[in-house]
Amino acid sequence: MVNPLEQDHVQVETVDADELREAWSVLAREDRFEGFRLLPRVEAEDFFMSLTALDQAEILLQLPIDQRRSWIRMLPPDDVADLIQEVPLEERDAILAALDVVTRKEVTALLLYAEDEAGGLMSPRYARVRPEMTADEAIRYLRRQVREHPETIYYAYALDADQKPIGVLSLRELFMAPPDTRVGEIMQTELVLASDDLDQEALSRLFRDSDLVAIPVVDDDGKMKGIVTSDDILDVVQEEATEDMQKYGGVEALDAPYLNTGFLSMIRKRAGWLVVLFVGEMLTASAMGYFEHEIARAVVLALFIPLIISSGGNTGSQASTLVIRAMALGEVRMSDWWRVLRREIGAGLTLGAILGLIGFVRILVWPTRDTLYGEHYLLIAMTVSASLMFVVLWGALSGSMLPILLKRVGFDPASASAPFVATLVDVSGIVIYFTFASLFLRGTLL
Amino acid sequence: MVNPLEQDHVQVETVDADELREAWSVLAREDRFEGFRLLPRVEAEDFFMSLTALDQAEILLQLPIDQRRSWIRMLPPDDVADLIQEVPLEERDAILAALDVVTRKEVTALLLYAEDEAGGLMSPRYARVRPEMTADEAIRYLRRQVREHPETIYYAYALDADQKPIGVLSLRELFMAPPDTRVGEIMQTELVLASDDLDQEALSRLFRDSDLVAIPVVDDDGKMKGIVTSDDILDVVQEEATEDMQKYGGVEALDAPYLNTGFLSMIRKRAGWLVVLFVGEMLTASAMGYFEHEIARAVVLALFIPLIISSGGNTGSQASTLVIRAMALGEVRMSDWWRVLRREIGAGLTLGAILGLIGFVRILVWPTRDTLYGEHYLLIAMTVSASLMFVVLWGALSGSMLPILLKRVGFDPASASAPFVATLVDVSGIVIYFTFASLFLRGTLL
Numbered sequence: 001m002v003n004p005l006e007q008d009h010v011q012v013e014t015v016d017a018d019e020l021r022e023a024w025s026v027l028a029r030e031d032r033f034e035g036f037r038l039l040p041r042v043e044a045e046d047f048f049m050s051l052t053a054l055d056q057a058e059i060l061l062q063l064p065i066d067q068r069r070s071w072i073r074m075l076p077p078d079d080v081a082d083l084i085q086e087v088p089l090e091e092r093d094a095i096l097a098a099l100d101v102v103t104r105k106e107v108t109a110l111l112l113y114a115e116d117e118a119g120g121l122m123s124p125r126y127a128r129v130r131p132e133m134t135a136d137e138a139i140r141y142l143r144r145q146v147r148e149h150p151e152t153i154y155y156a157y158a159l160d161a162d163q164k165p166i167g168v169l170s171l172r173e174l175f176m177a178p179p180d181t182r183v184g185e186i187m188q189t190e191l192v193l194a195s196d197d198l199d200q201e202a203l204s205r206l207f208r209d210s211d212l213v214a215i216p217v218v219d220d221d222g223k224m225k226g227i228v229t230s231d232d233i234l235d236v237v238q239e240e241a242t243e244d245m246q247k248y249g250g251v252e253a254l255d256a257p258y259l260n261t262g263f264l265s266m267i268r269k270r271a272g273w274l275v276v277l278f279v280g281e282m283l284t285a286s287a288m289g290y291f292e293h294e295i296a297r298a299v300v301l302a303l304f305i306p307l308i309i310s311s312g313g314n315t316g317s318q319a320s321t322l323v324i325r326a327m328a329l330g331e332v333r334m335s336d337w338w339r340v341l342r343r344e345i346g347a348g349l350t351l352g353a354i355l356g357l358i359g360f361v362r363i364l365v366w367p368t369r370d371t372l373y374g375e376h377y378l379l380i381a382m383t384v385s386a387s388l389m390f391v392v393l394w395g396a397l398s399g400s401m402l403p404i405l406l407k408r409v410g411f412d413p414a415s416a417s418a419p420f421v422a423t424l425v426d427v428s429g430i431v432i433y434f435t436f437a438s439l440f441l442r443g444t445l446l
Numbered sequence: 447m448v449n450p451l452e453q454d455h456v457q458v459e460t461v462d463a464d465e466l467r468e469a470w471s472v473l474a475r476e477d478r479f480e481g482f483r484l485l486p487r488v489e490a491e492d493f494f495m496s497l498t499a500l501d502q503a504e505i506l507l508q509l510p511i512d513q514r515r516s517w518i519r520m521l522p523p524d525d526v527a528d529l530i531q532e533v534p535l536e537e538r539d540a541i542l543a544a545l546d547v548v549t550r551k552e553v554t555a556l557l558l559y560a561e562d563e564a565g566g567l568m569s570p571r572y573a574r575v576r577p578e579m580t581a582d583e584a585i586r587y588l589r590r591q592v593r594e595h596p597e598t599i600y601y602a603y604a605l606d607a608d609q610k611p612i613g614v615l616s617l618r619e620l621f622m623a624p625p626d627t628r629v630g631e632i633m634q635t636e637l638v639l640a641s642d643d644l645d646q647e648a649l650s651r652l653f654r655d656s657d658l659v660a661i662p663v664v665d666d667d668g669k670m671k672g673i674v675t676s677d678d679i680l681d682v683v684q685e686e687a688t689e690d691m692q693k694y695g696g697v698e699a700l701d702a703p704y705l706n707t708g709f710l711s712m713i714r715k716r717a718g719w720l721v722v723l724f725v726g727e728m729l730t731a732s733a734m735g736y737f738e739h740e741i742a743r744a745v746v747l748a749l750f751i752p753l754i755i756s757s758g759g760n761t762g763s764q765a766s767t768l769v770i771r772a773m774a775l776g777e778v779r780m781s782d783w784w785r786v787l788r789r790e791i792g793a794g795l796t797l798g799a800i801l802g803l804i805g806f807v808r809i810l811v812w813p814t815r816d817t818l819y820g821e822h823y824l825l826i827a828m829t830v831s832a833s834l835m836f837v838v839l840w841g842a843l844s845g846s847m848l849p850i851l852l853k854r855v856g857f858d859p860a861s862a863s864a865p866f867v868a869t870l871v872d873v874s875g876i877v878i879y880f881t882f883a884s885l886f887l888r889g890t891l892l
Contacts, residue, residue: 050655143621171617175589208684209496213659213677230677231659237680238654241687242771245694249767249864250760258772259785266789267796270764277760278801282808284752289818295745302741302748306730306755306872314696314723314865318716321695325688326704339705343712350713355724362728372735418695418864419760426752 045074053082054256061091069098077103078123078232081110109225118203119196121236122217122226127156131167131184135177142174155214155227158187163223165191165216193218196225200236205330207233244328247412248321250277250419273419280423284309287430294434298445300373301437304359304384309429311355312391313422319344319399320416327403327413337404341397348396352389360385376444383440387433394432395425491520499528500702507537515544523549524569524678527556555671564649565642567682568663568672573602577613577630581623588620601660601673604633609669611637611662639664642671646682651776653679690774693858694767696723696865719865726869730755733876740880744891746819747883750805750830755875757801758837759868765790765845766862773849773859783850787843794842798835806831822890829886833879840878841871 036059039047048056048071056075060068060083072080072095080099084092084107096104106124113119127145129138142156156174158167167187177186192210194203194217206215207230214227243253252269254261261269288295288305295302323340326332332340363373363381373380399421403413438446482505485493494502494517502521506514506529518526518541526545530538530553542550552570559565573591575584588602602620604613613633623632638656640649640663652661653676660673689699698715700707707715734741734751741748769786772778778786809819809827819826845867849859884892 050657204680207677207680211496211677213675229659230680231653231657234650234653234676234680234683237683237687238775241683241691242775245687245691245767245771248691249694249763251764251767254768257775257777258768259778259782259789263789263792267793270761270793271797271800274757274760274764274797274801275804278753278757278804281753281756284756285749288749288752292745292749292818295741295748299738299742299745299748302745302751303731303734303738305748305752306734306876307724307727309752310727310730310865310869310872311720311724313868314720315716317695317863317865318697318720321691322697322700322704325691329684329688329703331703332705336705343705343709346709347713347716351717351720354717355720358721358724372738417763418868419756419763422759422864422868423756426756430752 049074053079054086057083057086060095061087065094068095072098073100073103076123077106077110077125078121078226080107081120082115084111085115113196116200116236117196118194118198118200118217118228119225121200121203121232122196122228123232124226126214126216126224126227128224129156129158129169129183131158131160131182131187133183134180135174135183135186136179138174138183142171157216157224157227158183159224162221164221165193165218165224167191168216191216194228195220200233201240201328201330203228204233204237204240240328244324244412244414247414248324248417250274250417273417277419277423281426283427284430287427287434291430291434294437294446298437298441300380301383301434301445304387305430305433307359308384308387308391308433309426310422311388312395312425312429313418315348315351315392315395316399316421316425317418319347319396320403320418320421323400323403324413324416327407332404334404334407337401340400340404344396344400345393348393349389351396352392355392356385356389359388374445376441379440379444383433383436386440387429387436390432390436391425391429394428395421398424398428495520499525500532503529503532506541507533511540514541518544519546519549522569523552523571524556524567524672526553527566528561530557531561559642562646562682563642564640564644564646564663564674565671567646567649567678568642568674569678570672572660572662572670572673574670575602575604575615575629577604577606577628577633579629580626581620581629581632582625584620584629588617603662603670603673604629605670608667610667611639611664611670613637614662637662640674641666646679647686647774648776649674650679650683650686686774690770690858690860693860694770694863696720696863719863723865723869727872729873730876733873733880737876737880740883740892744883744887746826746891747829747880750833751876751879753805754830754833754837754879755872756868757834758841758871758875759864761794761797761838761841762845762867762871763864765793765842766849766864766867769846769849770859770862773853778850780850780853783847786846786850790842790846791839794839795835797842798838801838802831802835805834820891822887825886825890829879829882832886833875833882836878836882837871837875840874841867844870844874 036044036047048059051059056079060071063071072083075083080095080103084095087095096107099107110120110122110124115121127142129141133141138156155168155170157165158169160166167184167189168191169183169187173186174183192206192212192215194206194215196217196219198206198217203215212230214229216227217225219225246253250273252272254266254269323332360381363369363377363384366372369377399416402416402421402424406416407413482490482493494505497505502525506517509517518529521529526541526549530541533541542553545553556566556568556570561567573588575587579587584602601614601616603611604615606612613630613635614637615629615633619632620629638652638658638661640652640661642663642665644652644663649661658676660675662673663671665671692699696719698718700712700715769778806827809815809823809830812818815823845862848862848867848870852862853859
């Protein structure tokens with residue numbers, strides 16, 4: 001028996017998890033299944049339970065059919081449903097057949113739901129009581145249920161004759177109550193419920209706002225179908241944040257850890273956006289081609305192009321990251337677009353003025369000012385600084401409005417990635433810059 | 447009594463939460479306290495409990511001293527500790543004084559921990575049993591504990607005489623056991639423990655890997671100090687993802703919802719990075735100034751500058767977002783730098799070849815090729831396409847290595863933001879481009 005009392009042990013535990021993960025990620029590049037078979041049964045079971053549905057499915061499919069049953073039966077129905085969704089269609093029936101009758105029925109019901117809605121995340125096993133029971137009866141009743149369906153229980157739900165939830169009480173409340181109190185007297189009747197088609201993002205907000213450990217899921221008729229627990233939501237939240245971050249960086253979501261993603265699949269997920277952005281950015285060459293004669297007459301103008309367009313791109317990245325994240329957290333909704341716009345007009349003008357001023361001073365105080373910029377350095381400084389102000393304002397506006405616009409037409413706001421916004425602002429920045437140049441320099445440099 | 451059975455009610459519940467949040471965000475811009483006082487006591491209590499520690503503190507400080515006690519005493523000790531950390535130093539003692547003696551002691555102990563480590567996140571109240579108790583005795587014993595310290599219980603922990611945890615069992619296991627079994631026989635002795643100074647990121651990984659709802663926290667001597675529950679970690683995970691995303695977009699973390707952040711504070715958090723990047727990007731003007739004569743002789747070269755440097759920046763954003771997120775999830779560690787480097791060399795070369803090829807073809811097939819690029823269009827195409835390959839490779843390498851490097855010297859990897867990487871690649875991209883230009887075009891265009 002391991003002695004968990006030593007401080008050493010605390011560290012060993014953590015290292016163990018790390019080492020297992022390390023071993024697994026090594027296995028990922030070798031033959032996973034061989035590595036798995038080398039583990040003793042108990043370690044293999046712990047390991048199997050800790051894997052994602054995708055990895056569990058991969059292992060299961062490599063086992064001979066007669067050995068699959070004991071593995072699949074270790075999983076609760078919601079995890080089995082997740083696993084089956086990772087398995088090729090022709091293998092699904094064989095896996096369903098390995099389940100006991102009750103679980104098979106539950107899993108089949110779960111498979112009807114999309115993976116990313118409340119119904120697809122819920123467990124159909126929860127603790128139920130009846131309002132007319134006494135606290136003592138309810139505890140005895142729960143003990144029996146729990147013996148049949150070994151799932152963790154957080155709350156006990158009181159259902160009416162139609163299977164509709166009418167109250168909830170925590171085990172704590174049940175324990176605290178005098179033994180002969182009726183459940184109906186102590187249960188809370190104001191329930192937080194999730195409909196089975198509630199999207200997982202909305203569900204995670206419901207958890208955040210309610211601070212509950214479990215939320216019951218009901219169908220269209222209000223009948224209770226299961227519960228979603230906060231540890232299931234933890235995975236969802238991490239997954240969504242990863243997807244959003246990757247999209248925002250201009251990559252299609254990888255759906256697997258970086259080091260475990262196949263090289264070709266990673267190239268595909270990156271090349272797509274990169275080529276789209278490249279084609280978009282070609283417009284900068286066209287735009288500059290249009291101003292070729294201006295550049296030939298005043299080469300000095302070309303020097304500031306990267307500075308001006310990148311400042312717009314940077315401001316755009318800032319604005320889009322703030323709005324995308326605020327939308328993901330539900331802090332900003334589409335109807336807030338006007339408030340966001342007003343804020344970003346203010347922010348864009350202020351930030352533009354700051355950068356414009358620095359740019360202006362930079363040109364005026366540059367040591368080689370006269371040889372580099374010639375006699376019209378003041379006009380050049382004005383052109384650069386006015387362009388900076390407008391490009392920064394434009395960056396703030398497009399960066400903040402693009403996510404809202406994308407959502408409006410049904411896309412993921414996170415697709416308004418930093419590179420996307422930068423490309424948009426680059427092209428328009430060049431036009432803005434040369435417009436100011438012809439305004440200020442016509443007759444002198446141009 | 448509300449009837450929660452109607453489907454309507456399900457929606458009403460959700461809308462209620464939304465409406466409350468909406469009301470609150472309106473209050474945020476008006477006088478919050480007035481709005482709060484208008485609520486009936488029960489609604490006000492629900493509302494108070496659902497607020498963040500910062501908002502709770504704000505309300506509490508506006509209440510007369512004699513009214514504070516009943517509000518502060520509604521909160522469990524870990525929430526009180528969070529609230530106190532949001533309060534000015536001179537007000538803290540008054541709030542501590544409003545607590546009962548036991549809670550005050552617990553809160554004072556919690557305040558010694560940093561907010562972002564296990565000790566600062568834990569609740570000191572958990573269910574404990576002794577290994578020699580029978581299941582029946584343990585259940586009775588838990589009922590008594592729970593009556594005194596009304597906190598939710600998930601697991602019961604068996605402690606030895608030194609307060610060190612030696613086993614854990616879920617209520618489910620306790621319920622399932624024959625009444626006269628000893629706790630010591632049914633408890634699990636392989637514990638997942640967190641030391642009290644464990645960082646919250648590592649703690650959230652421990653939750654993810656172990657799939658537990660609660661993890662016990664121990665001090666340096668292995669004594670049990672409290673438990674952290676997965677719903678506390680849910681907030682942490684969201685918060686960290688928000689911070690990372692904002693940093694990655696080139697903004698200092700806002701620490702408050704976008705629409706509730708004061709205008710000046712938001713400008714400060716954005717202007718800092720923007721100015722740093724602007725000053726860095728000025729190097730592009732200097733680099734181009736260095737090649738001014740080349741540009742004057744072959745203006746056509748200037749046309750491709752934005753295209754080339756932005757392609758490097760986009761590839762860099764992709765690489766850095768993948769590595770930053772993988773590091774935050776613990777999938778990539780510093781020691782993996784060599785594996786990441788090898789991957790990104792491959793990815794950079796492949797992506798560079800794709801973009802280089804598109805760029806090459808683009809110049810060759812352009813309708814106005816001969817007037818725009820002149821007789822040396824083939825040499826120009828070679829220059830552009832070779833530069834693209836190298837700049838994209840350089841973007842992939844710097845984007846992937848920068849987060850690892852930043853972590854190595856003690857910074858947050860997420861500071862390797864999209865704008866930061868883009869700026870770095872812009873400056874070096876110009877140098878790479880003009881180096882290839884003198885290589886290929888010396889003697890013809892240059």
